[in-house]
Structures are given as C-alpha cells and as structure tokens.
Amino acid sequence: MAQVSMTVNGKAASGEVEGRTLLSSFLRDQLMLTGTHVGCDTSQCGACVVHVDGQAVKSCTMLAMEADGADVATIEGQANADGSLNVIQQAFQDHHGLQCGFCTPGMVMSAAALLKENPKPSETEVREYLEGNICRCTGYHNIVKAIMAASGQDVSAIAAE
Amino acid sequence: MYNFEFEKPGSVADAVAALGADDAQALGGGQTLIPTLKQRLAMPTKLVSLKGIAEMQGVCTGDDGAICIGGATSHATVAAEAGAYPALAATAAHIGDPAVRNRGTIGGSLANNDPSACYPAAALGSGATIVTNTREIAADDYFQGMFTTALDEGEIITEVRFPVPEKANYQKFVQPASRFALVGVYVAKYADGVRVAITGASNDGVFRWTEAEAALSSNFSPDAVDGLSLSGDDMISDLHGTGDYRAHLCGVMTKRAVAAAA
Numbered sequence: 464m465a466q467v468s469m470t471v472n473g474k475a476a477s478g479e480v481e482g483r484t485l486l487s488s489f490l491r492d493q494l495m496l497t498g499t500h501v502g503c504d505t506s507q508c509g510a511c512v513v514h515v516d517g518q519a520v521k522s523c524t525m526l527a528m529e530a531d532g533a534d535v536a537t538i539e540g541q542a543n544a545d546g547s548l549n550v551i552q553q554a555f556q557d558h559h560g561l562q563c564g565f566c567t568p569g570m571v572m573s574a575a576a577l578l579k580e581n582p583k584p585s586e587t588e589v590r591e592y593l594e595g596n597i598c599r600c601t602g603y604h605n606i607v608k609a610i611m612a613a614s615g616q617d618v619s620a621i622a623a624e
Numbered sequence: 625m626y627n628f629e630f631e632k633p634g635s636v637a638d639a640v641a642a643l644g645a646d647d648a649q650a651l652g653g654g655q656t657l658i659p660t661l662k663q664r665l666a667m668p669t670k671l672v673s674l675k676g677i678a679e680m681q682g683v684c685t686g687d688d689g690a691i692c693i694g695g696a697t698s699h700a701t702v703a704a705e706a707g708a709y710p711a712l713a714a715t716a717a718h719i720g721d722p723a724v725r726n727r728g729t730i731g732g733s734l735a736n737n738d739p740s741a742c743y744p745a746a747a748l749g750s751g752a753t754i755v756t757n758t759r760e761i762a763a764d765d766y767f768q769g770m771f772t773t774a775l776d777e778g779e780i781i782t783e784v785r786f787p788v789p790e791k792a793n794y795q796k797f798v799q800p801a802s803r804f805a806l807v808g809v810y811v812a813k814y815a816d817g818v819r820v821a822i823t824g825a826s827n828d829g830v831f832r833w834t835e836a837e838a839a840l841s842s843n844f845s846p847d848a849v850d851g852l853s854l855s856g857d858d859m860i861s862d863l864h865g866t867g868d869y870r871a872h873l874c875g876v877m878t879k880r881a882v883a884a885a886a
Contacts (some may be wrong), residue, residue, distance in 0.1 A: 498882065519726060594722070595724060
C-alpha cells in the first residue's frame with residue numbers, strides 16, 4: 464500500500480492504495496464519487512471518462528498512483544457553483560441526450576474536453592470525438608445535438624430521429 | 625489484476641535501474657498493458673512508469689531534419705505537434721479514441737508491437753530509427769514478428785526519429801468493433817524510393833510490401849499497384865475477415881494511400 468494524493472474537483476484528496484488500484488476504483492470506492500461509472504472495464508465504453516490535468520482519460524485504464532499529484536475533474540464537479548446544471552448538462556436535459564443515463568457522465572466529460580479544445584465543433588467533429596464513448600440507448604443523435612447546442616450553435620436544423 | 629509495486633522514476637537512468645528488478649515491467653500510457661493485466665495475462669512484480677521522465681517527452685526537429693519524438697510522448701501530442709510530418713501527425717490523430725490518445729505513448733505502442741497497431745506501420749514505412757537507452761535500431765531490424773521486437777529485457781525506447789518524406793499517407797480500414805486496423809497501409813515517398821508498410825494483415829506483424837515499393841518507386845500512382853497481389857495464406861484469419869480478404873484489402877488500401885499522399 465502506498466499513499467496517493469491528488470486534487471479532485473478542486474479539493475485535496477488522498478488515500479492508501481495498492482499498485483493495482485485503478486483511478487476509477489479510487490474515485491468510486493474510496494472517495495465515494497460514484498458518478499464516474501465503470502461500464503466495460505476494458506477502455507472501450509467511455510463511461511469512466513474523467514479529466515486528469517485537463518485531459519480526458521479513461522479512469523478504468525489508469526492507475527490511481529499514476530494520478531498522484533494530478534488535478535482530477537469528475538462529473539461531480541461539473542455543476543455551476545450554485546448547484547445548477549452547467550451548460551453541457553443542461554443541454555443534455557433540454558435535448559433529451561440521455562435515456563438510461565449510464566453513459567452520461569462520460570459523455571458529459573468527453574463533451575467538456577471537446578468544447579475546451581474546439582469551442583464550435585461541426586457535427587462530424589462531435590461524432591468523431593465521441594468514438595470512445597458508447598451509448599446503448601440513444602443512437603447518439605440527441606447527444607450530438609446536445610453538444611452542438613451547448614457550444615452555442617443553432618441545432619434547430621438537426622432533426623430528431 | 626495481480627498486485628504489483630508501482631514506481632515512477634524521473635530519469636532514464638533511474639528507470640533502467642528500477643527495471644533491473646526481477647519481473648519488473650515498463651509502463652507507458654498503459655492503454656494496452658493495463659487491460660492485459662486485468663485479464664491476468666501478465667504478472668509483473670513491479671511497474672515502472674515512464675511518464676515522469678521529462679527527457680522522453682515531446683516532439684522536436686533534429687539537425688538532419690528528422691522529426692524526433694520522445695518515447696513517452698502521447699499520441700495526442702504527436703497529433704498536435706508533429707505538423708512538420710503531416711502524415712505522421714494524422715496517423716497519431718486516428719489511433720484509438722481521444723481519451724486513449726491522451727494516455728497512450730509512441731514508445732509503448734512500438735515496444736508492444738501489436739500486429740494491428742498503427743505506429744509500427746508508420747515507423748517501418750518511414751524507415752524510422754528506434755533510439756533506446758543503449759543503442760539505435762533501424763525499423764527494418766526492430767520489428768521481429770507479432771508482439772516481438774529487437775528490444776532486450778529492460779531496454780527502454782527513449783526516442784523515435786522519423787525522416788520526413790516528400791509525400792506520405794496512412795490508410796486504415798478499421799475493424800468496426802475494436803477500431804484497430806483490420807488492414808492499415810502506410811506509404812511514404814522518399815527521394816531514394818517508396819516504402820510501403822502494412823499492419824493488421826500478417827501473422828508475422830507489420831511488414832514491408834516490397835513488390836509494391838518497387839512498382840511505386842518507378843511510377844508513384846495508384847495504377848502502379850494493379851496486377852500485384854499478396855498471398856492470404858500467412859495473413860490473419862478471424863471472424864472479422866479471412867486471410868484472402870485481408871490480402872485483397874492490402875492492395876486496395878495501398879492504392880488509396882498513394883492517391884491521398886501529400
């Protein structure tokens with residue numbers, strides 16, 4: 464066991480972990496931040512996406528000790544300071560970008576990473592960026608629409624399917 | 625996963641020392657190794673992360689004009705910073721998905737030498753030099769079969785040098801579930817000839833298609849590949865495609881790469 468320390472959603476967090484402890488396990492089982500979901504556990508599905516030092520990563524495929532000293536952001540830290548949904552979260556609600564909701568934390572974190580590096584993505588760019596996030600409910604259409612809307616673009620021409 | 629110790633040295637020398645322990649294993653971005661450990665297909669006693677070694681990070685241009693990439697550089701960084709070699713940057717930009725590209729490293733990919741990975745094709749197709757803590761290895765000598773390389777136990781890829789071609793392109797026919805290359809063809813045209821490296825197809829891992837290289841060296845056009853074919857006998861055959869199908873795709877993707885080369 465070894466000590467690991469990091470900043471999670473702006474707050475200092477630390478704990479004792481094994482070498483094999485995954486970042487997703489540390490967040491969920493020790494910090495009780497269960498908004499980060501583990502879907503496939505094989506780095507395919509993207510439900511576990513968090514940001515480490517500003518970059519989207521799959522937390523099920525990173526060791527907790529690799530994040531020692533890092534600045535980690537999870538879905539729990541995405542809401543506005545007053546507790547209201549942030550612009551991406553609100554857009555997912557407005558445009559029905561989720562059904563069962565299991566993939567949604569990863570989708571929102573990937574969307575946030577995309578919009579940070581590309582504030583006005585095209586529909587194609589959104590779909591390409593979501594290559595590593597799998598949704599079994601929506602068919603992606605309304606997720607893409609929500610992200611386009613969150614970027615401030617007019618989505619009225621994107622028909623619901 | 626079986627448990628292991630974790631160590632994150634700050635220099636190549638410290639990493640080499642740490643890897644001297646019995647059953648120690650280097651860890652790049654972990655995008656292959658961690659899933660492998662989860663399957664209990666490996667049981668290292670210690671993982672030595674190479675991510676904390678500053679001298680193994682980043683992209684620069686060497687005195688001879690070659691693009692030099694630190695062994696621990698992520699695919700995302702290569703995609704963003706290797707603009708002097710556009711085909712290489714584009715190849716890096718289409719490995720895995722964005723989250724995987726933020727973690728996975730060029731050294732990790734080349735050390736693993738997955739038979740369907742993209743970077744082995746780029747390195748072999750470019751005649752790159754694999755620089756380790758002890759020596760420099762030409763790509764032609766480096767790749768020695770599926771998951772097999774010239775690396776010795778504990779040897780670390782510190783840098784990869786890519787000579788910049790006149791034109792190059794990588795065409796990947798993705799396996800729709802894994803997004804790995806079902807067949808990927810890297811074509812690079814240098815002043816002294818054309819190189820064609822193919823990943824995803826052969827049971828022996830990445831290889832050069834020398835007949836296509838000869839034809840393209842005298843006539844760099846898609847038509848030059850007409851009439852050439854590879855045997856499907858030694859190609860990977862699985863539920864995603866037969867060996868013959870992959871052999872056929874080699875020709876198709878080579879033509880597309882030549883047509884798109886810029």
